[in-house]
Amino acid sequence: MALKTETMILNMGPQHPSTHGVLRLELELEGELIVDVKPHIGYLHRCFEKHAEAMTYPQVIPYTDRMDYLASMYNNFGYVLAVEKLLGIEVPERVEYIRVIMGELQRIASHLVAIGTYGLDIGAFTPFLYCFRDREKILNLFEITCGARLLYNYMWVGGLSHDIHPDFVRLTKDFIKEFRPTIKELNDLLSYNKIFIERTANIGILPLATAINYGVTGPSLRGSGLAFDLRKEEPYSIYDRFDFDVPVGQGLMGTVGDCWDRYYVRVLEMEQSLRIIEQAIDKIPDGDVHSAIPRRIKPPVGTVYQRVENPRGELGYFIISDGSTNPFRVKVRAPSFVNLEVLGELCKGHLVADVIAILGSIDIVLGEVDR
Amino acid sequence: MKTPDEIFDILKNNFNDDVIGIEKEQPTEPIIFVNPSAINKVCLFLRDNEELKFDSLMNLSGVDDANGEKVKDNDGSEIIKGGTLSVYYHLYSIKYKHKITLKTSTSREEPRVESVESVWKTANWHEREAYDMFGIIFNNHPDLRRILMPYDWEAGYPLRKDYKNPEFYQGMKVPY
Amino acid sequence: MYQALYNLTSNTIISTLIVALVPLTLILLYALFAIWLERKVSAHMQDRLGPMRTGWHGWLQTIADMIKMIQKEDTIAADADKKLFNIAPVLVFAGSFAAFAAIPFSSAIIGSEIEVGLFYIIAISSLVVAGILMAGWSSNNKYSLLGAMRSAAQIVSYEIPTALVVLTMVMYTGTLSLDKISQQQTAYFWNWNLFGGPEFGLAKFILIPFMLVAFIIMFISTLAEVNRTPFDIPEAESELVAGYFTEYSGMKWGMFMLSEYANMFAVSSIVSILFLGGYQSPFGYLGNTLGIEWLVPIEQLFWFVSKTLFFVFVQMWLRWTLPRLRVDQLMTVCWKYLIPYAVANLIIVGIVTLL
Numbered sequence: 051m052a053l054k055t056e057t058m059i060l061n062m063g064p065q066h067p068s069t070h071g072v073l074r075l076e077l078e079l080e081g082e083l084i085v086d087v088k089p090h091i092g093y094l095h096r097c098f099e100k101h102a103e104a105m106t107y108p109q110v111i112p113y114t115d116r117m118d119y120l121a122s123m124y125n126n127f128g129y130v131l132a133v134e135k136l137l138g139i140e141v142p143e144r145v146e147y148i149r150v151i152m153g154e155l156q157r158i159a160s161h162l163v164a165i166g167t168y169g170l171d172i173g174a175f176t177p178f179l180y181c182f183r184d185r186e187k188i189l190n191l192f193e194i195t196c197g198a199r200l201l202y203n204y205m206w207v208g209g210l211s212h213d214i215h216p217d218f219v220r221l222t223k224d225f226i227k228e229f230r231p232t233i234k235e236l237n238d239l240l241s242y243n244k245i246f247i248e249r250t251a252n253i254g255i256l257p258l259a260t261a262i263n264y265g266v267t268g269p270s271l272r273g274s275g276l277a278f279d280l281r282k283e284e285p286y287s288i289y290d291r292f293d294f295d296v297p298v299g300q301g302l303m304g305t306v307g308d309c310w311d312r313y314y315v316r317v318l319e320m321e322q323s324l325r326i327i328e329q330a331i332d333k334i335p336d337g338d339v340h341s342a343i344p345r346r347i348k349p350p351v352g353t354v355y356q357r358v359e360n361p362r363g364e365l366g367y368f369i370i371s372d373g374s375t376n377p378f379r380v381k382v383r384a385p386s387f388v389n390l391e392v393l394g395e396l397c398k399g400h401l402v403a404d405v406i407a408i409l410g411s412i413d414i415v416l417g418e419v420d421r
Numbered sequence: 422m423k424t425p426d427e428i429f430d431i432l433k434n435n436f437n438d439d440v441i442g443i444e445k446e447q448p449t450e451p452i453i454f455v456n457p458s459a460i461n462k463v464c465l466f467l468r469d470n471e472e473l474k475f476d477s478l479m480n481l482s483g484v485d486d487a488n489g490e491k492v493k494d495n496d497g498s499e500i501i502k503g504g505t506l507s508v509y510y511h512l513y514s515i516k517y518k519h520k521i522t523l524k525t526s527t528s529r530e531e532p533r534v535e536s537v538e539s540v541w542k543t544a545n546w547h548e549r550e551a552y553d554m555f556g557i558i559f560n561n562h563p564d565l566r567r568i569l570m571p572y573d574w575e576a577g578y579p580l581r582k583d584y585k586n587p588e589f590y591q592g593m594k595v596p597y
Numbered sequence: 598m599y600q601a602l603y604n605l606t607s608n609t610i611i612s613t614l615i616v617a618l619v620p621l622t623l624i625l626l627y628a629l630f631a632i633w634l635e636r637k638v639s640a641h642m643q644d645r646l647g648p649m650r651t652g653w654h655g656w657l658q659t660i661a662d663m664i665k666m667i668q669k670e671d672t673i674a675a676d677a678d679k680k681l682f683n684i685a686p687v688l689v690f691a692g693s694f695a696a697f698a699a700i701p702f703s704s705a706i707i708g709s710e711i712e713v714g715l716f717y718i719i720a721i722s723s724l725v726v727a728g729i730l731m732a733g734w735s736s737n738n739k740y741s742l743l744g745a746m747r748s749a750a751q752i753v754s755y756e757i758p759t760a761l762v763v764l765t766m767v768m769y770t771g772t773l774s775l776d777k778i779s780q781q782q783t784a785y786f787w788n789w790n791l792f793g794g795p796e797f798g799l800a801k802f803i804l805i806p807f808m809l810v811a812f813i814i815m816f817i818s819t820l821a822e823v824n825r826t827p828f829d830i831p832e833a834e835s836e837l838v839a840g841y842f843t844e845y846s847g848m849k850w851g852m853f854m855l856s857e858y859a860n861m862f863a864v865s866s867i868v869s870i871l872f873l874g875g876y877q878s879p880f881g882y883l884g885n886t887l888g889i890e891w892l893v894p895i896e897q898l899f900w901f902v903s904k905t906l907f908f909v910f911v912q913m914w915l916r917w918t919l920p921r922l923r924v925d926q927l928m929t930v931c932w933k934y935l936i937p938y939a940v941a942n943l944i945i946v947g948i949v950t951l952l
Contacts, residue, residue, distance in 0.1 A: 058739065060739050060740075060743075061739075066838065067838060082743070082924060091568065091569065092567075092568060092569040092570060092571070095569040095570065097569075097579055097580075099554070099580060100579055100580055100584075135449060136449070169920065172920040172921060173827070173829070173919075173920040173921025174918075174919065174920035174921075175639070175643070175917060176639075176642055176643050176917050176918060179643040179644060179645065180643070180644065183644055239918075240920075243919070243920060245827055245919055245920045245921070245922055246920045248922070248923075248926055249920060249921075249922070249923055249926075260542075262476050262477055262515065263476075263541055263542045263543065264541075264542045264543050265477060265478055265479070265541065265542075265543030266543075276515070278515060283518070284518075352449065353449065353452070353509070353522075354449045355449070355450070355479070355480060355511050355522065357479065364479065366479055366480050366511070368480055368482050368509065368511070370484060379482075379484050379485075381480065381482035381484075381509075383479060383480040383482075383511075387546065388543055388546070388547075391542070391543060391545060391546045401923060401924065401925065402743070402837075403923045403924065404923070420569060421569075
């Protein structure tokens with residue numbers, strides 16, 4: 051008589067320590083082996099896009115903050131670039147420089163959270179607090195600039211909400227000097243830890259062709275070995291003036307495109323962001339950050355699709371204007387939303403513990419997935 | 422690298438009437454109009470053609486054009502009759518670094534568009550979102566369910582311009 | 598100790614009760630201290646201060662937590678198997694508590710001087726597995742069940758290398774009594790088993806590397822037996838929420854917690870008895886030099902507690918430094934590395950001892 055066996059359905063989340071928010075994963079298990087993963091999203095759905103249709107263009111900016119709450123500066127950045135493109139206005143040099151510096155600081159802060167929580171997923175608690183300690187310093191820099199620590203509403207259409215603090219340049223330089231050695235410390239503690247490598251190398255391998263077909267972008271795509279970074283690919287703002295590298299996954303510890311590669315690309319990217327900030331910080335020209343802010347924002351009829359390299363990938367804003375003061379339609383192409391889709395493909399055949407490792411390595415923010 | 426005009430010419434030669442036209446009166450990039458029943462074939466061609474190689478779908482968004490006739494509903498609120506719903510496709514070629522925007526429009530009463538999920542897997546969730554928000558039905562989509570809204574949401578499609586919040590959902594009061 | 602008390606009170610019940618109460622108080626005091634220590638160790642490793650408000654450097658924090666825990670509502674899930682659910686924490690705690698009966702804290706403080714102490718401890722601490730399985734099954738929660746299954750597999754597997762090393766040491770010392778093993782390693786620290794034992798000669802120097810290997814295997818496998826990082830897979834927070842005790846609350850949860858810390862102490866004390874001379878001082882006693890005889894057991898207690906707490910500290914240190922292994926990797930470490938080395942070590946030490 052054949053023994054009748056069944057697979058077990060395990061609901062991971064929406065309340066679970068490692069789903070990075072309110073993601074629900076329906077795991078079909080054979081013992082501890084994954085047969086299928088079904089992500090269920092929408093628990094944080096606020097319908098940003100509907101809100102945006104009822105607001106004027108500048109009023110939408112605070113809502114963009116609340117999507118990817120770990121990279122609010124960059125969400126502002128993408129939106130204001132899109133509206134500026136629609137309006138066809140130029141912004142002063144000073145604004146461009148400050149935007150790039152803030153964007154890169156935000157990228158470091160966001161990667162620190164990604165790396166720290168990834169360590170936490172694998173079971174290493176201490177690196178998490180080291181990362182948060184360093185992130186705190188960046189948040190302090192943001193705080194003296196605009197008064198907010200998480201949701202900034204800092205970049206406005208045509209300018210910035212506040213000019214930088216007189217001490218900002220000095221403090222940022224101090225931060226860079228302090229932060230460089232801690233990247234090495236982090237590598238010693240986590241990246242090159244034998245157990246960490248055992249847990250992440252050769253796990254969740256994402257082949258390049260699959261990654262492109264699934265629209266995966268950001269560090270997850272670069273981890274698969276393609277140097278695709280929008281800052282180089284189609285430079286927006288003033289990114290073409292800086293010298294920096296695009297790190298890619300090389301399969302140092304396993305296969306190209308495994309969890310370790312995706313993780314390590316983020317570590318290397320922090321160093322590149324520091325380089326950009328170093329180049330920009332001394333060249334900030336004088337000027338008025340409010341001079342180009344238009345009195346009345348009423349773009350001409352038309353559409354625009356503007357994409358920027360958010361810490362998590364390609365953040366795109368598709369805006370349709372009907373010539374009024376409110377956008378007719380704002381669609382956000384959220385990198386986390388698109389990257390999450392590939393999870394099911396990556397998890398098949400792995401163990402429950404690997405799902406956590408894979409989910410952490412694609413680094414999603416649920417505020418952005420659900421918008 | 423090809424300009425949108427060149428891409429339009431290539432498409433026009435291959436698909437005749439299914440590629441309707443090109444609109445260049447835009448502040449940014451031009452838009453090519455495509456017949457909704459042929460969008461999957463056009464996209465497959467764009468992806469596989471050696472000269473075009475549009476290997477990534479950057480974005481897919483549904484839009485309510487709100488170009489129909491506005492009439493009063495029984496309870497006095499305004500609803501839209503007729504007109505179109507549209508889907509925009511933003512494509513990019515990593516190899517040649519060129520971009521193109523496609524647009525396809527379908528009737529509001531029976532919105533049906535061919536799915537491009539088989540061309541780019543990333544379209545799966547994008548199309549589910551468009552279905553969830555606008556009620557656009559994508560033919561041949563493998564798993565067309567709601568994605569952001571609850572699976573049992575019965576009050577319609579939120580991003581349509583004439584959407585009204587329901588009073589109650591599962592016995593819970595909705596307007597706060 | 599029982600005999601001494603019996604002579605004093607000439608009442609079996611009273612003396613038995615006192616003998617039983619002493620380890621319990623010790624465990625409770627130790628657990629209070631260890632939980633506070635864990636918090637402080639982790640905090641200082643992570644660049645923070647840890648509890649600071651309650652008492653000097655927060656030393657009252659654990660007591661405050663205990664009071665809170667006792668007052669908490671005791672929730673039992675509706676679909677749980679209530680009987681098993683209630684027995685499980687008691688069983689787990691009893692298992693780890695009973696082990697303390699045979700541990701010689703000093704030459705004067707031993708709960709019970711049984712001849713087969715080592716055997717008894719290994720046997721009785723296996724009771725914990727039954728408790729954990731009960732907890733996991735009766736909770737009627739998939740995470741608990743997975744955690745309990747992992748835990749059972751892990752503890753049972755890691756008992757093999759532990760037992761093999763214990764066997765090696767029993768063969769070498771020729772006794773199962775923990776007190777006698779401690780006594781053998783008297784006088785100076787080069788007489789400890791880690792350094793080849795008390796007998797001088799060629800065999801001592803040949804044995805040193807093998808003793809070191811045995812010591813390392815023993816430490817790693819005991820780490821796994823008490824479910825500490827990098828082997829804390831049964832309660833892997835980021836995967837299984839809290840493993841087999843996900844559904845527990847209040848004092849029942851506290852009993853799991855207490856037994857975890859009690860276990861840490863028990864295994865550390867066995868490692869220190871087997872390899873580091875137990876309660877023996879590394880360099881003679883002040884009591885003997887001064888001629889104050891009653892001072893010697895107190896000194897012994899001090900040395901025993903210091904050695905054991907050192908290992909407890911190392912366990913904490915590892916916990917806050919290392920990530921966690923995966924289930925299959927954990928089994929690989931045990932079956933592919935620890936057991937073969939332990940067997941080889943057993944044979945070599947056996948031959949050397951025989952010669």
